[in-house]
Amino acid sequence: xxxxxxxxxxxxxxxxxxxxxxxxxxxxxxxxxxxxxxxxxxxxxxxxxxxxxxxxxxxxxxxxxxxxxxxxxxxxxxxxxxxxxxxxxxxxxxxxxxxxxxxxxxxxxxxxxxxxxxxxxxxxxxxxxxxxxxxxxxxxxxxxxxxxxxxxxxxxxxxxxxxxxxxxxxxxxxxxxxxxxxxxxxxxxxxxxxxxxxxxxxxxxxxxxxxxxxxxxxxxxxxxxxxxxxxxxxxxxxxxxxxxxxxxxxxxxxxxxxxxxxxxxxxxxxxxxxxxxxxxxxxxxxxxxxxxxxx
Amino acid sequence: xxxxxxxxxxxxxxxxxxxxxxxxxxxxxxxxxxxxxxxxxxxxxxxxxxxxxxxxxxxxxxxxxxxxxxxxxxxxxxxxxxxxxxxxxxxxxxxxxxxxxxxxxxxxxxxxxxxxxxxxxxxxxxxxxxxxxxxxxxxxxxxxxxxxxxxxxxxxxxxxxxxxxxxxxxxxxxxxxxxxxxxxxxxxxxxxxxxxxxxxxxxxxxxxxxxxxxxxxxxxxxxxxxxxxxxxxxxxxxxxxxxxxxxxxxxxxxxxxxxxxxxxxxxxxxxxxxxxxxxxxxxxxxxxxxxxxxxxxxxxxxxxxxxxxxxxxxxxxxxxxxxxxxxxxxxxxxxxxxxxxxxxxxxxxxxxxxxxxxxxxxxxxxxxxxxxxxxxxxxxxxxxxxxxxxxxxxxxxxxxxxxx
Numbered sequence: 059x060x061x062x063x064x065x066x067x068x069x070x071x072x073x074x075x076x077x078x079x080x081x082x083x084x085x086x087x088x089x090x091x092x093x094x095x096x097x098x099x100x101x102x103x104x105x106x107x108x109x110x111x112x113x114x115x116x117x118x119x120x121x122x123x124x125x126x127x128x129x130x131x132x133x134x135x136x137x138x139x140x141x142x143x144x145x146x147x148x149x150x151x152x153x154x155x156x157x158x159x160x161x162x163x164x165x166x167x168x169x170x171x172x173x174x175x176x177x178x179x180x181x182x183x184x185x186x187x188x189x190x191x192x193x194x195x196x197x198x199x200x201x202x203x204x205x206x207x208x209x210x211x212x213x214x215x216x217x218x219x220x221x222x223x224x225x226x227x228x229x230x231x232x233x234x235x236x237x238x239x240x241x242x243x244x245x246x247x248x249x250x251x252x253x254x255x256x257x258x259x260x261x262x263x264x265x266x267x268x269x270x271x272x273x274x275x276x277x278x279x280x281x282x283x284x285x286x287x288x289x290x291x292x293x294x295x296x297x298x299x300x301x302x303x304x305x306x307x308x309x310x311x312x313x314x315x316x317x318x319x320x321x322x323x324x325x326x327x328x329x330x331x332x333x334x335x336x337x338x339x340x341x342x343x344x345x346x347x348x349x350x351x352x353x
Numbered sequence: 354x355x356x357x358x359x360x361x362x363x364x365x366x367x368x369x370x371x372x373x374x375x376x377x378x379x380x381x382x383x384x385x386x387x388x389x390x391x392x393x394x395x396x397x398x399x400x401x402x403x404x405x406x407x408x409x410x411x412x413x414x415x416x417x418x419x420x421x422x423x424x425x426x427x428x429x430x431x432x433x434x435x436x437x438x439x440x441x442x443x444x445x446x447x448x449x450x451x452x453x454x455x456x457x458x459x460x461x462x463x464x465x466x467x468x469x470x471x472x473x474x475x476x477x478x479x480x481x482x483x484x485x486x487x488x489x490x491x492x493x494x495x496x497x498x499x500x501x502x503x504x505x506x507x508x509x510x511x512x513x514x515x516x517x518x519x520x521x522x523x524x525x526x527x528x529x530x531x532x533x534x535x536x537x538x539x540x541x542x543x544x545x546x547x548x549x550x551x552x553x554x555x556x557x558x559x560x561x562x563x564x565x566x567x568x569x570x571x572x573x574x575x576x577x578x579x580x581x582x583x584x585x586x587x588x589x590x591x592x593x594x595x596x597x598x599x600x601x602x603x604x605x606x607x608x609x610x611x612x613x614x615x616x617x618x619x620x621x622x623x624x625x626x627x628x629x630x631x632x633x634x635x636x637x638x639x640x641x642x643x644x645x646x647x648x649x650x651x652x653x654x655x656x657x658x659x660x661x662x663x664x665x666x667x668x669x670x671x672x673x674x675x676x677x678x679x680x681x682x683x684x685x686x687x688x689x690x691x692x693x694x695x696x697x698x699x700x701x702x703x704x705x706x707x708x709x710x711x712x713x714x715x716x717x718x719x720x721x722x723x724x725x726x727x728x729x730x731x732x733x734x735x736x737x738x739x740x741x742x743x744x745x746x747x748x749x750x751x752x753x754x755x756x757x
Contacts, residue, residue, distance in 0.1 A: 082641075083648060107454075109641060209498055211455070213505060215648075328514050328730065332737050335517040342745040 074150070074160075076132035078125060080116040081108050084215040086124055086142075090134050091150035091193050101196045102148075107205035124216065131166040134177065138184050144214040147181070148207070151190035277337035286326060293318055368598050369553065371491065373625060380632045383426065383597075383624055390600050392427045392622065395420075404428070407435050412474035419467045419623065422690050427597060429607065430619040434592050438475065443756050444590040445583070446471055447573045447618070449482035450510065452502040453492050457509045458644035459724070460626030460636060462731070463691070465513040467623070468594045478519045478582065478755035481510060482573050486525040490562040500526055507743050509647055512734035515746075519755045521582060522746045525569055532580045536572040536613075541565065543609040552601050570599075571606040574618035581749050591618040596625065627687050631663035647732065651725045658685065658721050666706075666713035677709035685716045692723050 073093035080086050081103070091097050103113040121127055124145060125136035134149070136142055153174055160169040161177075172180075178188040191207065199205050297314045306313050366376045368386055375381045387394055396403040397420075405416045419425050434444055448468045450461070472479050483506060485499040494502070503524040510522065529537070546564070549555060555564050574591045576583035583589055593603060600622065607617040628636040628643045636644045642661045645654055665683030667673035680686050680703060693699045702719065705711035 204492055204494060209495075209501070213455075325730075328734065331514045331516060332734055335511070335742060336737065336739075338517045339739065339742040339745045342748065342750070343741050 074153075076134070076162075078116045078121060078132045079113050080120060081106070081112050081114075081211075085212045086116060086120065086145045086216065087113070087148060087210070087212075088125075088132060088134060088137070088145055089148045089150075089193070090153075092152040092156070095150050095152050095193050097193050098196070102193070102207070104199045105195075105197065105205050105207040106211050107199075107208040108211070127162075127164050128166070131162050131164060133162040133164060134181070135161055135163055137181070137186055144212045144216055146210045146212045147186060147188075148193065148210055149177075149188065149190045150193045152193075154190060277333055277340055282329070282333050285329060289322060289325065290318060293321060369601055370598055373598050375633060381625060386597060387427050390427075390597070390604070392429045392597075392600065392620065393431075395423075395426050395428050395431070395621070397421070397423055397426075404431060404435070408474070411435060411438055414474055417467060417470040417474075418694055419463070419470075419691070421696065423624075424463065424691060425467060425594070425621050425623045427622040428620055429603070430617060431592070431621055434590060434619045437590060442590070443477055444475075444592050444619075445477055445576065445755075446479040447482070447591050447593050448479070448595060449484060449570070449573070450506055451484045451488050452499060452506040453488045453494075455502055455505050456641075456646050456648065457506065458636065458646045459691075459727075460644060462509075462513060462647070463623060463626055464594055464596060465510055465515075469514050471592070471594060472516065472519060476756060478752055479515065479521070480573055480579060480582070481515075481520065481522045482570070483507060483522065483524040484570065486529075486562075486569065487566055489526075490560070490566065496526065500524060504743060507746065508735060508738045509731075511738045511742065511746055512647075512731055514734065517742070517746055519752055520746060521579065521749075521752065522743075523749075524747070527747070528749075529569065533572060533578045536575050536578045537568040539613045540568040540571050540606070540609050543612050544568075544605060548605070552605055567602060567605060570602045571609070574603070574606050574610070575615045577615075581751055582755070588616065590616050593618050593620045595620065595622060597622040598625075626691070627684060629657060629661045629663065629684060631682060631684060645724055645728065647728060647735070649728055651729070654724050654728060655721050658717050658724070662688075662717065662720075664713045664717075667709075670712065673712065674709045678706045678713065680707050683716075685713070685720045688720055689716070689723070692727060693719075 075091055075093050075097075077089040077091075077097065078086065079089060079099070087106075089097060089102070099113045100110055104110060106112070116124075118129065121129060121132070124139075124141050125132065126139045126141060127133065127136050134147055137145060137147060158171050158173060160171050162168070163170050174188075181188040191210075197203065197206055294314055297317055298310065302313070303310060366381055366385070367374045368381070373381070384394075395405075397405055400406065405420055408420065409416050415421075438444065446468055448464055450465075468479060471477070483503040485496075485503040488494055488502070489496055489499040492499075503526075507522050507524075544567070549564060549567060553567065572578045574593065576586055576589040576591070595603075600620070603618060603620055610617045626636070629645070630643060642657055645657060649657070662684045663682065664685060665679030665681065667676055667678070678686075683706075686703060686706065689699055689702065693702075702711065702716060706713075706716055
């Protein structure tokens with residue numbers, strides 16, 4: 059249900075809104091604020107260091123894919139989902155002046171009451187630092203004044219499978235549902251949020267721009283060799299054409315060998331360096347955990 | 354930090370670590386700069402004794418594009434490095450980055466691409482300094498934020514393809530101390546307050562952090578700053594590839610070095626990477642269209658080059674066919690100068706475009722191809738950099754195979 063409807067049940071105290079936003083580099087944000095707090099996306103965008111107009115409402119698909127919530131149910135609780143791991147959360151410091159919090163527990167037909175203590179405990183348990191921000195502030199951002207909210211920009215971007223047709227979701231009210239939220243006056247000072255890198259994250263799959271096989275970074279000999287052979291045979295085959303056979307005849311072998319050397323040396327060296335660095339890192343890591351022989 | 358020359362009414366070009374601007378919004382005069390700084394021009398002639406030829410002979414491979422095309426155009430004591438190398442004396446490389454922003458663009462990569470080539474060609478070790486303390490002070494970032502940026506930038510640097518068995522990356526906040534700090538104090542004792550004011554233009558209003566920073570950037574030039582790497586090799590020479598605006602730090606360092614018993618570090622310096630909008634444009638972190646970023650998609654690159662690159666093409670096709678393009682100001686040609694490896698192809702394009710036979714669109718198309726490949730390759734490499742890999746590159750550990 060919408061905010062207005064909810065107000066009928068819960069009253070007007072501490073109504074709030076939850077916005078699900080996206081920037082141009084496919085990074086996502088939840089902005090959770092009191093309903094009457096004026097959230098200016100242009101200002102926020104600058105304070106995050108995204109320039110003017112760097113923030114948009116996230117498309118509908120993102121709600122399902124990333125937050126795993128239906129339309130109209132954006133809530134900080136959604137961050138418990140693994141898929142929302144890289145979503146940044148900005149909380150209105152205005153919450154601290156209110157007594158109770160109401161949030162959707164992942165669906166907007168019920169609300170749960172919480173105070174900021176509870177909310178903070180929840181966030182900490184999923185390794186998110188609860189930080190409250192003055193969302194109405196409009197500080198100057200320029201050459202000598204770095205964006206004050208830059209620490210909130212996620213370090214990882216998430217490219218959804220079908221973001222080719224970027225639907226600007228200004229029309230959907232998906233991210234804009236206002237739920238009644240009010241907060242306790244436990245204050246937590248705004249600290250620069252240092253995103254703790256996940257230390258066990260060795261395999262990183264990234265959506266490559268042209269749909270190539272994605273690179274799994276463990277020092278996998280099989281994959282490494284496959285990739286080399288793939289590149290070499292592709293190049294080889296592309297050079298063997300009716301014309302080139304006619305042109306070079308028996309010498310075609312030499313010509314192709316030279317071409318391979320010329321076009322692939324740099325590429326393969328880069329691949330090999332990545333492989334070497336990955337293998338070294340594995341060894342180094344093992345070395346730091348090595349237990350000396352018991353004598 | 355403003356340069357006091359401007360107040361004389363005559364607008365001089367300004368080149369220092371914190372500001373680069375040309376006279377009257379025109380081009381940087383590099384010859385004047387070399388004169389003013391007192392460094393030497395690299396010899397790019399076809400003579401057998403030219404630097405380019407010597408490097409090719411010593412390394413047994415073609416010189417890097419940046420060296421052949423004069424991107425790296427100035428030096429201090431590069432001859433000494435080459436002479437020593439010929440005698441079998443090795444050296445190590447030192448370069449760095451001030452992590453002021455997360456977004457790196459192609460201009461940032463230039464010194465790292467060249468340094469990687471030097472590491473591979475000469476088979477020498479490399480130390481990379483991330484001056485998070487500097488950015489914390491000059492850009493007023495929090496300590497945590499500057500450390501975070503340093504780590505993020507380290508990933509892009511690693512993605513340039515450095516060999517982990519020969520490379521040590523360190524951040525000032527992590528590493529300053531011990532032998533490094535001892536050298537900092539030795540250097541600091543040799544530079545008066547008046548001298549730093551003269552070199553860097555500090556004023557009474559600048560905080561003491563800034564005033565005491567220069568030794569931090571100076572001492573990686575001395576092998577004794579890295580006892581875990583170079584112990585017993587106190588005589589090892591150092592070569593510093595950097596952009597020419599860093600020269601003041603190393604002028605100071607070279608002045609001090611003999612007084613504390615060390616070799617002067619050698620330098621090899623590059624010109625500035627032009628903004629998309631042209632030589633007089635400024636690349637700015639808040640204008641994403643002033644540069645190609647390493648996070649740009651193929652679509653972004655195509656868009657930026659087609660819509661925002663300043664060209665020397667004429668206004669109409671007829672005029673263009675008649676007069677040809679102005680290669681002096683054409684950004685696509687300048688970018689191709691940096692990134693198109695094939696000398697013959699570049700010559701051909703310059704000739705045809707300059708004569709008006711080739712149109713701007715074609716030149717841009719070729720550039721887009723090359724940049725897209727470059728950026729995609731970088732992104733792939735970047736994706737394979739894990740937190741553990743960063744930790745390993747930044748660990749204080751010996752590099753037993755660093756000269757292999």
